[in-house]
Amino acid sequence: MSVQSTKVLDCKGLACPMPIVRTKKEMDTLELGDVLEIHATDKGAKNDLTAWAKSGGHELIKDEEENGVLKFWIKKG
Amino acid sequence: MAQTISVKELVKKVLSKEKLFILDARNTDDFDDWKIEGENVEVINKPYFELIDGIEPVQDQLPRDKDIYVICAKGGSSEFVADQIMEAGFTNNVFSIEGGMKAWSEYLEPIKIGDLKNGDSIYQFVRIGKGCLSYLIESNGKGAMIDTNRMIEQYEEFISEHNIQMKHVLDTHLHADHISGGRKLAEKHGATYYLPPKDADEVTYEYNHIQDGDEYQVGETTIKAVYSPGHTIGSTSFVVDDQYLLTGDILFIDSIGRPDLAGKAEDWVSDLRNSLYKRYKELADDLLVLPAHFMTHHEMNDDGSVSEKLGVLYKENHGLNIQDENEFRRTVTENLPPQPNSYQEIRETNMGKINPELEQQREMEIGPNRCAVR
Numbered sequence: 001m002s003v004q005s006t007k008v009l010d011c012k013g014l015a016c017p018m019p020i021v022r023t024k025k026e027m028d029t030l031e032l033g034d035v036l037e038i039h040a041t042d043k044g045a046k047n048d049l050t051a052w053a054k055s056g057g058h059e060l061i062k063d064e065e066e067n068g069v070l071k072f073w074i075k076k077g
Numbered sequence: 078m079a080q081t082i083s084v085k086e087l088v089k090k091v092l093s094k095e096k097l098f099i100l101d102a103r104n105t106d107d108f109d110d111w112k113i114e115g116e117n118v119e120v121i122n123k124p125y126f127e128l129i130d131g132i133e134p135v136q137d138q139l140p141r142d143k144d145i146y147v148i149c150a151k152g153g154s155s156e157f158v159a160d161q162i163m164e165a166g167f168t169n170n171v172f173s174i175e176g177g178m179k180a181w182s183e184y185l186e187p188i189k190i191g192d193l194k195n196g197d198s199i200y201q202f203v204r205i206g207k208g209c210l211s212y213l214i215e216s217n218g219k220g221a222m223i224d225t226n227r228m229i230e231q232y233e234e235f236i237s238e239h240n241i242q243m244k245h246v247l248d249t250h251l252h253a254d255h256i257s258g259g260r261k262l263a264e265k266h267g268a269t270y271y272l273p274p275k276d277a278d279e280v281t282y283e284y285n286h287i288q289d290g291d292e293y294q295v296g297e298t299t300i301k302a303v304y305s306p307g308h309t310i311g312s313t314s315f316v317v318d319d320q321y322l323l324t325g326d327i328l329f330i331d332s333i334g335r336p337d338l339a340g341k342a343e344d345w346v347s348d349l350r351n352s353l354y355k356r357y358k359e360l361a362d363d364l365l366v367l368p369a370h371f372m373t374h375h376e377m378n379d380d381g382s383v384s385e386k387l388g389v390l391y392k393e394n395h396g397l398n399i400q401d402e403n404e405f406r407r408t409v410t411e412n413l414p415p416q417p418n419s420y421q422e423i424r425e426t427n428m429g430k431i432n433p434e435l436e437q438q439r440e441m442e443i444g445p446n447r448c449a450v451r
Contacts, residue, residue, distance in 0.1 A: 017154040052126040
């Protein structure tokens with residue numbers, strides 16, 4: 001599945017809670033339906049981003065791991 | 078900036094039954110799976126990512142007249158949330174718990190269980206965050222360790238403070254819920270490492286065999302092996318000086334061992350039944366049972382230790398009072414609780430088949446032990 005990202009946010013090397021703090025801040029600047037691509041290395045990011053997206057009404061459309069980097073695509077809702 | 082508190086200090090407060098208010102800032106699935114518990118612990122959950130803009134979502138649930146402790150997975154988000162609480166104008170003490178649930182899960186509190194002959198001692202190391210119990214027997218400056226956990230530095234600190242020379246390091250069985258530190262501790266201290274051979278078919282390293290009836294001498298104290306299979310096919314209990322019965326994962330205070338963690342529940346049910354209803358019955362009622370786990374703080378004594386006389390357990394433990402064999406079989410094979418986190422990888426690590434990095438080992442051990450059925 002190929003997903004068009006509106007913006008890419010680099011959270012590599014950041015520990016909890018920063019990946020989500022940054023994601024949230026960035027998300028606030030985007031329009032409904034935009035897709036934010038997030039790169040993170042904190043293992044906890046997966047569960048937390050998934051739960052955060054759900055609680056905020058956003059949609060996690062895809063996630064994958066590549067060479068230790070977790071990538072997420074979240075659609076603003 | 079909010080203050081921080083170590084898990085060591087926190088454990089002391091929980092064990093001394095201080096009234097504590099804890100805000101757990103992990104996501105709700107993790108919280109529901111596993112959290113800090115204690116007789117006077119009040120704990121609520123609100124994920125940190127719902128508190129990024131401020132603490133309004135949880136503000137009304139926070140006390141203003143007592144200390145607030147905030148915990149998360151690793152200690153980062155709890156600092157963030159604790160600061161947010163203070164910024165919201167709370168003037169009571171707000172602490173972030175250093176290292177989070179990961180550190181909570183690893184801390185060992187040594188508690189003296191009692192005296193042996195000649196002023197020697199037996200200590201229980203309570204891993205309160207995971208419900209694991211391990212034992213150090215000290216006699217005349219010599220030591221034996223049973224069911225050693227992975228974090229051997231904490232035992233080593235104790236061993237060196239008490240000037241103990243380690244002789245024997247034993248595991249009651251091949252563990253599935255936590256990584257054994259036994260082999261490493263034995264190697265580092267020139268002690269002998271033992272494992273029941275029936276659990277060790279696939280083990281990739283050298284070890285010494287524990288056989289029924291074997292005796293191990295530690296100073297003036299004798300440890301005797303009593304073969305008691307059922308949780309695993311090799312599970313062996315130890316009787317120490319005719320006073321203590323170390324039951325491993327066969328018998329707990331308020332539950333019994335589960336037979337399914339090696340995938341052989343049906344095969345091992347009758348072994349478990351035989352160990353609990355025949356083998357242990359032949360032992361003295363006044364032996365003090367010292368298990369390798371506890372499940373809830375209700376099983377703790379006033380000093381935080383976990384123990385009970387065998388005779389009392391025969392009266393009060395539900396798992397020892399199921400007269401019908403079929404009902405027993407159903408109890409221990411059906412509707413079992415979920416298996417421990419990563420239990421297969423943990424077994425393979427304990428066999429020496431895989432050797433994960435430390436961080437991965439810590440991740441594998443997250444969560445409760447889940448070795449029992451009620």
